[in-house]
Amino acid sequence: MTVESNKGVILKANPKGTPEVDKDFELVHRTIDIENLNLEENDFVLKNLYLSIDPYVRITLQEPTSSSLKYDKKIPIGQVIKGLGVSEVVKTNNPKFKVGDLVFGPIGWEEYSYIKSDIAYAFSFVNKELLKDTPLSYHVSFLRFGGLTSYASLIDIGKPKEGETIYVSTAAGLTGQLVGQIAKIKGMRVVGSTGSDEKVDFLLNELKFDAAFNYKKVDLDKALSEHCPNGIDIYYDNVGGKALEVALEHCNRLARVVVCGMISQYNITNPDERYGIKNLNNIVANSINIQGFMVTDYIGKDIEKEFEKDIIEWIKNGKIIYKETVIDGVENIPKAFVDMLNGKNVGKYVVKIAN
Numbered sequence: 001m002t003v004e005s006n007k008g009v010i011l012k013a014n015p016k017g018t019p020e021v022d023k024d025f026e027l028v029h030r031t032i033d034i035e036n037l038n039l040e041e042n043d044f045v046l047k048n049l050y051l052s053i054d055p056y057v058r059i060t061l062q063e064p065t066s067s068s069l070k071y072d073k074k075i076p077i078g079q080v081i082k083g084l085g086v087s088e089v090v091k092t093n094n095p096k097f098k099v100g101d102l103v104f105g106p107i108g109w110e111e112y113s114y115i116k117s118d119i120a121y122a123f124s125f126v127n128k129e130l131l132k133d134t135p136l137s138y139h140v141s142f143l144r145f146g147g148l149t150s151y152a153s154l155i156d157i158g159k160p161k162e163g164e165t166i167y168v169s170t171a172a173g174l175t176g177q178l179v180g181q182i183a184k185i186k187g188m189r190v191v192g193s194t195g196s197d198e199k200v201d202f203l204l205n206e207l208k209f210d211a212a213f214n215y216k217k218v219d220l221d222k223a224l225s226e227h228c229p230n231g232i233d234i235y236y237d238n239v240g241g242k243a244l245e246v247a248l249e250h251c252n253r254l255a256r257v258v259v260c261g262m263i264s265q266y267n268i269t270n271p272d273e274r275y276g277i278k279n280l281n282n283i284v285a286n287s288i289n290i291q292g293f294m295v296t297d298y299i300g301k302d303i304e305k306e307f308e309k310d311i312i313e314w315i316k317n318g319k320i321i322y323k324e325t326v327i328d329g330v331e332n333i334p335k336a337f338v339d340m341l342n343g344k345n346v347g348k349y350v351v352k353i354a355n
Contacts, residue, residue: 002035008110025334027223039093042117046087053349079299102126150178162187164233174348241275259292
């Protein structure tokens with residue numbers, strides 16, 4: 001018998017504000033008959049092993065008519081939600097992939113995913129040699145888009161210089177923790193903000209940031225004056241909204257603002273309720289460069305190869321600490337996702353779907 005359980009999480013309703021586990025998501029119990037599945041040309045089937053829990057998925061859950069960012073397709077009601085993960089090929093009609101290959105790419109929030117030929121290009125192989133030094137869970141984000149996001153954007157847009165000051169918002173998440181540590185390697189003074197005292201302790205005592213504070217307990221303007229007395233040369237923005245506005249007041253001349261995300265705005269569905277930055281004149285007055293990016297901008301470029309070389313060397317030399325929380329089971333994906341959006345994670349949330 002090759003009939004396997006294929007539990008999956010579907011979108012039950014478009015979230016209004018912060019998603020709710022029971023209201024907006026539904027775990028559905030399905031099966032998949034792998035042996036008798038007739039694959040079309042270049043299609044293949046994956047057994048999903050690890051799923052990355054990422055903020056960008058929130059945007060795909062908006063109503064189809066939403067005017068939010070269009071960089072990813074919206075998920076229809078009743079359909080399995082999609083993310084990025086590491087999987088094993090279990091059946092294939094694609095000459096590029098053979099049974100047993102480990103691959104990284106866009107998968108469903110489910111135990112098995114049927115991959116059509118039109119998105120086969122989006123999958124790449126996991127380097128099995130690296131598994132000697134790193135656990136497989138690292139390859140779902142840290143050694144893939146998650147790590148490349150931090151590395152490439154900081155180097156390409158931030159252009160870190162020794163002796164400068166960088167301020168990183170949501171600094172205890174995957175992106176923030178890596179940006180801060182890479183900046184330290186480059187000789188910068190690193191300041192981070194996060195949402196709990198536990199995370200502040202993590203930034204100061206484990207990651208060795210020069211300064212860190214709990215933004216929920218302080219006035220952000222006063223905190224930046226205290227911890228960035230010589231101003232900000234790079235602001236790495238994961239938040240947007242009011243946080244970006246305040247940071248602009250502390251940016252030095254020729255500062256660089258790397259806009260990675262705007263998590264403070266993701267749960268706002270009414271465009272009129274989004275925060276309007278009031279001090280954009282600072283961009284002109286201080287010749288500030290503000291630039292957003294997509295990690296796909298760097299795929300296949302020289303900087304991707306530089307990232308792969310540097311990150312492995314830094315791991316082996318103990319220069320990079322990577323903290324992740326691995327949660328077991330498809331049924332726990334919605335809670336992990338909502339907890340991540342609410343800032344409950346320290347480090348990266350990854351869901352282990354199967355061995």
